[in-house]
Amino acid sequence: MSASAGAAVRVPFGALALDYREKKAAIDAAIARVVERGWFVLGEEVAAFEKSFAKFLGASHAVGCANGTEAIALALRALGAEPEEDVLLPANTCGPTLAGVRMAGARPILADVDEETLTLDRASAEKALTSATRFLLPVHLYGSLADVEGLTALAASLNLTIVEDCAQSHGALFHGRAAGSFGAAAAFSFYPSKNLGAYGDGGAVTTSNPKVAERLAQFRQYGWTRRDYAEQEGWNSRLDEIQAAILSAKLPFLAQENARRLEIANRYDAAFAELPLRRLAIRPGSVPARHLYPIRTEKREALRAHLAAQGIETAVHYPVPLHLQPAYAFLGRKPGDFPVSAKACETLLSLPLYAALTEEQVETVVAGGTSFFVEKG
Numbered sequence: 162m163s164a165s166a167g168a169a170v171r172v173p174f175g176a177l178a179l180d181y182r183e184k185k186a187a188i189d190a191a192i193a194r195v196v197e198r199g200w201f202v203l204g205e206e207v208a209a210f211e212k213s214f215a216k217f218l219g220a221s222h223a224v225g226c227a228n229g230t231e232a233i234a235l236a237l238r239a240l241g242a243e244p245e246e247d248v249l250l251p252a253n254t255c256g257p258t259l260a261g262v263r264m265a266g267a268r269p270i271l272a273d274v275d276e277e278t279l280t281l282d283r284a285s286a287e288k289a290l291t292s293a294t295r296f297l298l299p300v301h302l303y304g305s306l307a308d309v310e311g312l313t314a315l316a317a318s319l320n321l322t323i324v325e326d327c328a329q330s331h332g333a334l335f336h337g338r339a340a341g342s343f344g345a346a347a348a349f350s351f352y353p354s355k356n357l358g359a360y361g362d363g364g365a366v367t368t369s370n371p372k373v374a375e376r377l378a379q380f381r382q383y384g385w386t387r388r389d390y391a392e393q394e395g396w397n398s399r400l401d402e403i404q405a406a407i408l409s410a411k412l413p414f415l416a417q418e419n420a421r422r423l424e425i426a427n428r429y430d431a432a433f434a435e436l437p438l439r440r441l442a443i444r445p446g447s448v449p450a451r452h453l454y455p456i457r458t459e460k461r462e463a464l465r466a467h468l469a470a471q472g473i474e475t476a477v478h479y480p481v482p483l484h485l486q487p488a489y490a491f492l493g494r495k496p497g498d499f500p501v502s503a504k505a506c507e508t509l510l511s512l513p514l515y516a517a518l519t520e521e522q523v524e525t526v527v528a529g530g531t532s533f534f535v536e537k538g
Contacts, residue, residue, distance in 0.1 A: 170525040174474035175354055176517045183517065184411060188360075191406035198402075203382070206405040211365070213412055217332070218339040220347075220367040222374035225400030226381045229328045229350020232364035233261025235398060236324045236346040237296065239366070239376040242267040247291050250298040250326075251281040251307075252482055253502035258300055258326050259483055261348065270294065271484055271492065273499040275308070277442035279455075279509075282501075283311035290319070297323045301330035301340045303478075304356070304422075304452030305443060309335055309343045324348065327367075331356040332419045333450040340450070341367045346377075351408055356422070356450050357415050359404040418516035422451040425514055425523055429454055432527040436534045439508075453478060454514040456530075460537065461510045467533040468512075473526055476511045 181188060195206055207225050215223035226232050237248065248262045252271040262269040272289035275282040281299045297316050299307035307325075316323050323344030327333075330340040331349065341347035351363035366377050379386060384395030426449075430440060439457040443449055455478060458464055465475050482502050484494035496503070512526055 169472075170521050171472040172474065172513050172518070172522045172525050174476050174511075174513050176515060177353055177358070179517045180358075180515075181360075184414065187410040188407055191410040192403055195402045195406050201402045203399055204402050206402040206409065207400050210400075210405040210409045210412070213409060214349075214365060215367060217412060217415070218341050218367055220339075220342060221369040222371065222377075223365050223367045224374055224377040224381065225405060226364045226366065226377075227398040227400065228362040229348060229352060229364040230257040230261045231264065231381075231396065231398040232348035232350065232366050233258060233298070233324065233326060234264035235377055235380050235396075236348050236366045236368075237262065237265035237267055238380050239368075239373045240296070240322055240324065240345055242296060244268070245293060246296070247294040248296040248298050248324075249286055249289055249294055251300055251302075251502070252484055252499035253279050253479075253505050254300045254302060254326070254483065255328075255479055256483065256486070256488075257328070257350075258298065259489065261326075262298065267296070268293070269492070271494065271499060273501050274505070276501055278305055278307070278444065279303070279441070279501070279505050280305065280307035281312065283308055283315055286312065287315060294319075295322060297321050298326060299323065299344075300326040300328075301333060303441060303455055304329050304333055304450035305441060306330065306333055306335045306340055306447050306449070308444070313343060328352075328355065329452040330450050331452075332415055334448040335444070336446045342369075345370065346373055351404070356419060356452055357408060357411060360407050361404055363400050363404040363408065364398075365400065419450050421516040422514055423449065425518055426451045426454050428523055429512065429514075429527065429530075433530060436531065438534070451514060454512045455509050456512065457505065457508040458510065459508060460533075461508055463537065464530070464533050465510055467537075468526075468529045471525065471529045473529050474513060478509060478511050479506055482506045 211223040253274040273285040325344040325347035328350035333340040346368040351359040380395040381398045384391035
């Protein structure tokens, strides 16, 4: 297909309205069920979704909460994080990861990521450790798993606790084990654009420790051990019934849609293999969820303009590294720190990738990316 032929095909970066239309009957029935029942917070729908989501991941427990940021905070709180303890996380991640650590009252410290996957690098993590570090918080970014083998070994050698950030990795696998099953707890986001997305905010924490699950259920609702009785402070961080019902309606589609995402990503991989750009490396033994399809090029802005002119929307994940944002000046870092993360912020561009993309749209993206490098060199 030529670039000119593809120009007539618009490729939005996401298609949430189309996703609804494809699942309309199931979602409408789920919402109606909640409204007709008249119970809107922490009822049958939340309990049912927690059970089915835990089963999908192979976890013993899932505890719904208000959003992915609070899922990180709740996981750390339930595992006993204290204000004087450090939580190590990658510099290449979205702000909510760091915000969740701050909400839990712990201290965030950053480490760089590896060149190939842009996820937390074990060697950099080991160098960044402090005497107060108690937690590792790897992020399974773009739908690909972090170095769970290396980081698990590091954690075991130093008696550290792993909390996984799985906001972008619903259903990703490593040697058959799901993202979210490698740490003491794992945080998930159900923001609408996620592979499993609600129609508003939502989150969950998974764990195979029943005591941690019990504490999570308390912390998400004021610290109550029974109604109106709190033995410790908690928050209001509840997953509501309508969002839980929607998630339950969408969960049966997740595996199939992840497979479609992987198919599209493989198509991009094959088409772009010989072009002068960097693609994300996938760890051997893993099956990514392919939440995003990032490429890296020094010509990002020119490529982005070229694709936009052909009706192809793109996004940048993420434009400014955490340590250079004003809100996080307290970290005491400077330009030149975390060079791999900083370079990713300067060169990374995300191409459209979601299950509802048509073959024509996929070919349009392929043609657009290829034509740019043929024309520009």
